[in-house]
Amino acid sequence: MKIDGKKISIVISKLLKKEVKKFKKRKLKLVTFLIGDAPDQESFVKIKAKTAKRIGLGFELIQYKTVPSFQVLAQRIKSENETKEVTGIIIQQPLPAQLSTDTVYDYVDLPKEIEGHKNKSTFLPPLGLAVLTILKYIFTGLKMNSDLLVDINKDRQFFKKALKNKKVVVIGRGVTGGKPIGKTLNEVKINYIAINSKTPAPQSFLKEADIIITAVGKYVITPDCVKPGAIIINAGVRKENNILKGDFEENEIKNIAGFYTPTPGGIGPIDVIYLYKNLIDAAKLQK
Numbered sequence: 102m103k104i105d106g107k108k109i110s111i112v113i114s115k116l117l118k119k120e121v122k123k124f125k126k127r128k129l130k131l132v133t134f135l136i137g138d139a140p141d142q143e144s145f146v147k148i149k150a151k152t153a154k155r156i157g158l159g160f161e162l163i164q165y166k167t168v169p170s171f172q173v174l175a176q177r178i179k180s181e182n183e184t185k186e187v188t189g190i191i192i193q194q195p196l197p198a199q200l201s202t203d204t205v206y207d208y209v210d211l212p213k214e215i216e217g218h219k220n221k222s223t224f225l226p227p228l229g230l231a232v233l234t235i236l237k238y239i240f241t242g243l244k245m246n247s248d249l250l251v252d253i254n255k256d257r258q259f260f261k262k263a264l265k266n267k268k269v270v271v272i273g274r275g276v277t278g279g280k281p282i283g284k285t286l287n288e289v290k291i292n293y294i295a296i297n298s299k300t301p302a303p304q305s306f307l308k309e310a311d312i313i314i315t316a317v318g319k320y321v322i323t324p325d326c327v328k329p330g331a332i333i334i335n336a337g338v339r340k341e342n343n344i345l346k347g348d349f350e351e352n353e354i355k356n357i358a359g360f361y362t363p364t365p366g367g368i369g370p371i372d373v374i375y376l377y378k379n380l381i382d383a384a385k386l387q388k
Contacts, residue, residue: 102359102360102361103351103355103360103361103362103363104235104238104239104360104361104362104363104367105366106231106235106362106363106366106367106368106369106370106371107366107370108245109234109235109238109245109249109370109371110152110370110371110373110374112245112246112247112249113234113249113250113371113374113375113378114152114155114156114374114377116247116250117156117374117377117378117381118155118156118157120381121156121157121158121381122157124384127384128158128159128186129158129159129188129380129381129384130158130159130160130161130186130187130188130189131149131153131158131159131160131161131187131188131189131190131191131215131376131377131380132161132163132181132187132189132190132191133146133149133150133160133161133162133163133190133191133192133193134163134164134165134174134177134178134190134191134192134193135162135163135164135165135193136164136165136168136169136174136192136193136196136197136200137165137166137167137168137197138166138167139193141340142193145193146162146193148369148370148373149373149376150162152370152373152374152377153377156377158377158380159186161187163177163181168197168199168200171199171200171204171205174200174205175205175208178190178192178205178208178209179208181213182208182209182210182213187213188213188380188383188384188387189213189214189215189379189380189383190209190210190213190214190215191215191216191376192205192206192209194276194277195276195277202218202276203218203276206218206219211223212383212386212387213383215376215379215380215383216281216376216379217229217281217284217285217379218276218281223382223383223386224379224382224383225253225284225285225288225379226281226282226284226285227281227372227373227374227375227376227378227379228277228278228281228282228285228316228336228368228372228375229281229282229283229284229285229286229288230251230285230375230378231336231368231371231372231374231375232282232285232286232314232334232336232368233251233256233260233285233289234249234250234251234371234375235334235362235368235371236260236263236264236312236332236334237249237251237256237259237260237263239332239360240259240263240264250378253288253289256289257289257290260289260291261290264291264312267311267312268294268309268310268311268312269286269291269292269293269294269310269311269312269314270293270294270295270296270306270307270310270312270313270314271283271286271293271294271295271296271314271315271316272296272297272303272307272313272314272315272316272317272321272322272348273297273315273316273317273318273336273337274295274297275316275317275318277316278316278317278318278336278337279295279297279316282314282316282336283295293314294306294310304325304326307322307326307327307328308325308326308327308328309328310328310331311328311330311331311332312331312332312334313327313331313332313333313334314334314336315333315334315335315336315337315347315348315349316335316336316337316348317337317348318337318338318339318348319337319339319348320339320346320348320349320350321337321348321349322348322349322354323349323353324353324354324357327354327357327358329357329359330358330359331357331358331359332358332359332360332361333349333354333358333360333361333362334361334362334367334368335347335348335349335361335362335363335364335367335368336368336372337364338364345364345365346364347362347363347364347367349361351363
């Protein structure tokens with residue numbers, strides 16, 4: 102069965118819209134840094150801007166068409182940290198090779214770092230929360246209601262019970278995929294096997310997996326690797342003949358997997374919604 106991430110995101114966005122109204126005259130605002138001339142990333146940024154408007158949030162894009170020096174970028178980030186009207190700051194990934202992701206995030210103040218990149222971040226990565234939301238949707242009987250919104254502290258026991266004896270495999274270890282997903286699963290104390298390009302015989306792990314979470318950006322999930330009835334959550338994106346695809350071919354696995362997320366329209370919309378959930382939570386802490 103195909104999981105409709107857009108429908109899930111709409112349910113959660115309605116909840117967030119109500120939360121935003123509670124701030125009354127105070128306008129919450131996200132600042133997004135985009136480095137370089139990157140059409141693909143620009144399209145993702147437009148989705149974030151559109152979603153912000155729908156929820157009732159402010160959105161500002163700061164784009165450098167040519168890659169700035171590290172000092173220039175760091176100084177601008179520092180300036181946004183000091184701007185009271187800015188609730189949260191994100192840096193669109195991937196960054197050009199000459200700019201280190203980890204080092205750049207050192208310059209984002211902890212109260213405004215809403216992507217969960219810092220070790221001591223107040224917030225969990227939106228992508229990881231999106232993964233948990235999909236699992237919660239599946240294991241609560243596909244109900245589209247307010248209970249879909251993941252609350253880590255309240256839901257730990259739910260996930261412990263729902264995933265008991267389930268074999269979970271995470272593919273990939275990138276800063277925008279496997280790493281934030283792993284961080285979130287660890288926080289909820291979900292046991293999983295992490296595999297990557299250097300893992301010997303990865304197919305053997307996949308064939309036994311009840312849940313596959315893949316974040317590679319390449320065609321890595323072949324139908325012979327999927328256990329009948331398995332759940333496949335895709336967070337990887339690749340382009341083939343100018344068409345966006347995930348880490349598998351949908352036609353190959355749709356009759357094997359019990360549930361799977363398509364690309365586009367799967368995990369992406371939910372990921373964006375949790376970015377704004379974190380922004381709203383950041384605003385509450387900044388009062």
